[in-house]
Amino acid sequence: MxxxxxxxxxxxxxxxxxxxxxxxxxVSQAPPSDGAPGTxxxxxxxxxxxxxxxxxRWHWMIVIGLGTVWILDGLEVTTVGNIAGRLSEPGSGLAITSAQITGITAALYVAGSCLGALFFGWLTDRFGRKKLFMITLAVYLTATAMTALSFAPWWFFLFRFLTGFGIGGEYAAINSAIDELIPSRFRGRVDLIINGSYWLGAIGGSLLSIVALNTGLFPANVGWRLTFGLGVVLGLVILLVRRHVPExxxxxxxxxxxxxxxxxxxxxxxxxxxxxxxxxxxxxxxxxxxxxxxVGFWTIAKTVFQKYPKRAVLGLALFVGQAFLYNAITFGFGSILTTFFNVSTGHTGYFFAVIAAGNFLGPLLLGKLFDTVGRRVMISATYLLSGVLLFGTAWLFDRGSLNATTLTACWCVVLFFASAGASSAYLTVSEIFPMETRAMAIAFFYAIGTAAGGISGPLVFADLTKSGVVGDTVLAFCVGAALMCAAGLVAALLAVRAEGRSLEDIAAPLSTADAST
Known part of the structure; x- marks a missing residue:
């Protein structure tokens, strides 16, 4: 009414x-005479x-139309990581090194994501969710298609950046729309599973790379291009479904x-x-x-940092922890396998598919607990457990007690919990700030956290893994573990009990008649 x-x-x-x-x-109301929105x-x-x-069925349409873009993101990132070795080989069609792919390309993709999140996040709060989640998907599709046509490193770098730019905008537009359309009693599990569906794409990217890198099926300079082409085809299917998702x-x-x-x-x-x-x-x-x-940008900033300073600290801690773990370490998982365990580039996809499955199962199996047991317990527990388990993995790796299979098994367990925790970071910043700031809040915390862990992480980690020194890789593991544990402790103190509550109850809109802005 x-x-x-x-x-x-x-x-x-x-x-x-x-x-x-x-x-x-x-209640009937006459539209403004000039066709402009009412005030x-x-x-x-x-x-x-x-x-x-x-x-x-209407909610399933929302989930499919909006949530499936994470599958594309997972497909993109995993494919690039797994084809890094092939792209650096003679005959690939690109004069590029493996370190440039896992370092510079990864950093540019994440930098594009950060800038895209901020740019499109502001537009999403200003012009609406639907307009922007259509535009951001179009940007992603165009950039991915251009990546498949790469003929020189600079072209590849440019369109990986622009692909990230579109994906970053998706994060802001999609998470805000999903949380505003899904009933409060389902919001936690749905948000976690949707964000976790990234790893379904990662599984697909891993297995697809095995086929694409098989020179018996495709020439060395063609197979990797087809993987990006498939991403475009899937994106077009999602675009058709998304047309029916409302504002x-x-x-x-x-x-x-x-x-x-x-x-x-x-x-x-x-x-x-x-x-x-x-x-x-x-x-x-x-x-x-x-x-x-x-709503003005200054009003948004003042609301987030002056009215809700503890929630701002919580958002930063969660995003920095998960961003370093995922963008720094998983980007280099294939390099670890080839450097330390002599796994061929054509077989790294099998190992990555296993840890990707662990990543998806975490949000899928634990998601309901975020709505029942509660946000504070589950967010802090998943962050702390993943951090402690990663410390254990680092210790075993340093002792030389792991091989390619057992390292993959350890990572699978670590990421089972870490994935649920990382997905809850998006859920948290989406629901703990007022409606008018939602997309921009997601964009800001994603950008800051990812810039800290997602841009510097791949650049540093590429150097650590290519050194071939066990201690360097152990150090990277320990930094990621420490940041996850720190974020878990912050969540134990500051996480908001948002389970089952309406978004307006968790944070009253700035436009509420008695709200002070």
Missing amino acids: VERSAPGGPKVSPTSAAAAADPAAP DTVTTGVPARLDRLPWS SPRWQFIHGYGEEADQLVDSVEKEIEKEKGRELPRAEGEITINQRAS
Whole structure:
């Protein structure tokens, strides 16, 4: 329900009596004469109506249309890591070294992700989720296609950067949209599983690289190009599904599109009632907000760091810890196998597929516990467990007690917990800050954390692994473990108990009628 209030008092619409009896009933309102969004004071039950919905085919459409892009990201990153050895070999069509791929290319991809997250994150909060998650996917598809056509290192570097630019924008637009559309009691597990689906792409990338690198099937200068081409094909399929994903009603009613938000939720409720064969229960709870067309960057920064300083520290700790672990160490996993255990470049994909499976199983099996046991316990436990287990792996590696198989098994266990923790970082920063700052908050913490661990990490780790010195690799393991443990301790102290709560209850929108901005 949306009611407009004039400065002289509440304006009672012809349908207000019916709406009072049923909060799900829409209230008619005339659109602004100039076609621009309204900027009135409105009372709406949209958040409560969305949160009380049962799981349905409509929610599966949201998950498939938005969440599957992580599969593409996993496919991209893993493919590049696994084909690094082949690209550096004569006949690949590129005069590039393995160190440049695992170091410079990886760093450029992550740098593009950071800048893309910030740029598109700001646009997402300003112009809406739907517009931006269509644009960011288009940027990703174009850059990936151009990567497949690489003829020189500079071209490869440029379009890896632009691919990351599109992916970074996806992180901001997609996470904010998902959390605003999924009912509160499912939000934790859905968000974790969607972010964890990155590793389904990683499994596909690992196995695909085995086929692509088989020179008996494809010439050395063709196979790796086909892997990027497949990413484009999958992305186009996702684009077709994504056309049907709606704008976030939460974004709509705050930014002056209250009538559209009501109509959208009405249609979803009717669709779900038809699917379930029963009427939905009455929604309880309304919120009154002062609509606004946009929120200034300074207001966002002040809100995040002055109003919620402890939550800001939490977000930074979680992102720095997981970013270093994943972007620094897993980028170089193939190099470790070839350098220390003489695994051929054509077989590293098998090993990576195993640890990718562990990564996906973590969020899949542990995700529900983030909604039941609770955020604080599960976030701190997954970070601390993964850190301690990684310290143990470093100790065994230093003693020479591991081979390629047992190292992979150790990493599989470490990343089972680390993946759930890393996915919860995105969930955390998405739900603990006000609606108007959501996409920008995701973008900021992703960018800062990833810049700290994801840009410097691959550059440093490439040097450590190519040295062939066991102690250098052990040092990298220990740094990643220490940062994960530190983040786990911060979460134990500062994590917000957000399980089962509406987003508006966790952090009131800045536009709330009695909110102070």
